[in-house]
Amino acid sequence: MTYQETIGYLYDRLPVFQNIGARAFKPGLHTTRELCKALGDPQDKYPTIHVAGTNGKGSTSHMLAAILQESGYRVGLYTSPHLKDFRERIRVNGACVSEEFIVDFVNDQKSNIDRLSPSFFEVTVAMAFSYFEQAGVDVAVIEVGMGGRLDSTNIITPELSVITNISFDHMQFLGDTLGKIAGEKAGIIKSDVPVVVSEYQNAEIGDVITAAAQVAGAPLTFASDVYEVSFMTLAEGKMLVDVKNKISGTVVSNGLAADLTGAYQLKNITGVWAAKEVLIAKGWKITDDSVRRALQSVSAITGLKGRWQQLRQNPDVYCDTAHNTAGLTITLAQFDTVCKGTKRFVVGFVGDKDISTMLSLFPKDAEYYFCEPSNMRALKAEELRLKALEHGLIGKTFGNVNEALEEAIGDSAPMDAIYVGGSTFVVADIESL
Structure with a gap:
C-alpha cells in the first residue's frame, strides 16, 4: 500500500474517536498490551515521561520534550490528536515519523490488527512505541489520550508522571465530578515513580491525587506549592516571566522568555519547572541555559501549533x-x-x-x-x-x-x-x- 492507502486503511478499518466519538472509545489496556507484546514490548526499552490532564497536557509535553532535546537527549514525543498530518502524533527531535515507517508498520501488523480489532488510538500508541525503539531515543514523552487509568498509553512505567489541570471534559467517560475525573487522571501514578501535579486546585482534586500517590508510594509534588511563575511583559512576540521558589522566597529565573504566550501557560510552566527539577534530582543533565533555549522556541523545536x-x-x-x-x-x-x-x-x-x-x-x-x-x-x-x-x-x-x-x-x-x-x-x- 502507498502511504495514503495506509492512512485510509487505518481510518476505514479502525474506530476513530475524533470522527465518531463514543463508539470508538475502547477503555482498557489488554489490546494495547497484546499489540506491544507482539512487537517485543518496545515501550520498556527506553525511559518515558507520562503526562495526563484535562488542559495543558499537550503544551506541557512539548515543553518537556524541548527541554530534554536542548539538553542533548534524543527525544521521542507522542501526542494526539494531530492538526494537519497524522505524522504529527509521533516525533523524534521534532521531526515527524516517516511515511515509510507507517506503511511498513501497518503491513507488518495487519494480522494482529485483524486478530485483536484494536481502536485507531491503540494502533497509533503501539506504532509510536515501536518507532521510538527503532529511532533509538534516549527518552520519550508520552501524552495521555483521555483520562489515564484506562488510557492505552498507561502500559508504561515512566521515570516521572505529570498531571496538569483537571476540569470538566469527557464526563460521559471519566465521571461527573472533579473527584471522579481526578481519580481517572491519577491512574497514571505508578509505584515509587515521582509525580508532579502542576497546580493544587482544590481539596476535592488534591485529596484524590494525594491518596493515589500514598497508596503507590509515589513521591508527590504540587508544583504550585513550590514555584510561582509570574507574567512580566510581552517583548518581541515572547512572554517574559519570572520563576520564584515560594519556599525559599528566591527568584530562580528572571526574564525567562517563552514563545507559548497563552495566559494558561503560566500554570503549565510551573509544572514543567517542577518536573525538570525532579528529573535533575534523578540524574538527568539539564542546565538553566538549555531550559531557557527550549522555552523560547518550543514551537520551532517540537512543531507545536494552535496554542494561542x-x-x-x-x-x-x-x-x-x-x-x-x-x-x-x-x-x-x-x-x-x-x-x-x-x-x-x-x-x-x-x-x-x-x-x-x-x-x-x-x-x-x-x-x-x-x-x-x-x-x-x-x-x-x-x-x-x-x-x-x-x-x-x-x-x-x-x-x-x-x-x-x-x-x-x-x-x-x-x-x-x-x-x-x-x-x-x-x-x-x-x-x-
Whole structure:
C-alpha cells in the first residue's frame, strides 16, 4: 500500500474517536498490551515521561520534550490528536515519523490488527512505541489520550508522571465530578515513580491525587506549592516571566522568555519547572541555559501549533485549541485584553458535547461567524447559530472555518481582533496555520 492507502486503511478499518466519538472509545489496556507484546514490548526499552490532564497536557509535553532535546537527549514525543498530518502524533527531535515507517508498520501488523480489532488510538500508541525503539531515543514523552487509568498509553512505567489541570471534559467517560475525573487522571501514578501535579486546585482534586500517590508510594509534588511563575511583559512576540521558589522566597529565573504566550501557560510552566527539577534530582543533565533555549522556541523545536497562536496582524487574528469551559474561560479573558476594537469570533464545535456553558462565556457585544469543522462529529453551523442565539450571540453561518475567517477579516477594521476556536478540529482546518 502507498502511504495514503495506509492512512485510509487505518481510518476505514479502525474506530476513530475524533470522527465518531463514543463508539470508538475502547477503555482498557489488554489490546494495547497484546499489540506491544507482539512487537517485543518496545515501550520498556527506553525511559518515558507520562503526562495526563484535562488542559495543558499537550503544551506541557512539548515543553518537556524541548527541554530534554536542548539538553542533548534524543527525544521521542507522542501526542494526539494531530492538526494537519497524522505524522504529527509521533516525533523524534521534532521531526515527524516517516511515511515509510507507517506503511511498513501497518503491513507488518495487519494480522494482529485483524486478530485483536484494536481502536485507531491503540494502533497509533503501539506504532509510536515501536518507532521510538527503532529511532533509538534516549527518552520519550508520552501524552495521555483521555483520562489515564484506562488510557492505552498507561502500559508504561515512566521515570516521572505529570498531571496538569483537571476540569470538566469527557464526563460521559471519566465521571461527573472533579473527584471522579481526578481519580481517572491519577491512574497514571505508578509505584515509587515521582509525580508532579502542576497546580493544587482544590481539596476535592488534591485529596484524590494525594491518596493515589500514598497508596503507590509515589513521591508527590504540587508544583504550585513550590514555584510561582509570574507574567512580566510581552517583548518581541515572547512572554517574559519570572520563576520564584515560594519556599525559599528566591527568584530562580528572571526574564525567562517563552514563545507559548497563552495566559494558561503560566500554570503549565510551573509544572514543567517542577518536573525538570525532579528529573535533575534523578540524574538527568539539564542546565538553566538549555531550559531557557527550549522555552523560547518550543514551537520551532517540537512543531507545536494552535496554542494561542497569532496568525496575522491588523486585524489581529488569534487561534486556540481550547475546547472546554476551563480552557475557554482563560483564552477568552486573554482575548479581551488584546482587542482594541470590535471583537469577532469564528467558532465551531463538535456535536456530542454540551456546549451551553461554553457559549455562556462569549460576550454578547461581538460579531459572530459560526462554522463547522470538517469532521464527522461536527455540530452543524445552523444548529450552532440557533444554540448561540439562546445566549444572545448573533451571527452568520459558514460551511467551513476558512470561509468564515475570510469574511471576518474583510469585515474588520485594523484595530479589530478575531478569535478562531471552539474545537481543536476548527483550528486544524485553518489553511494559514
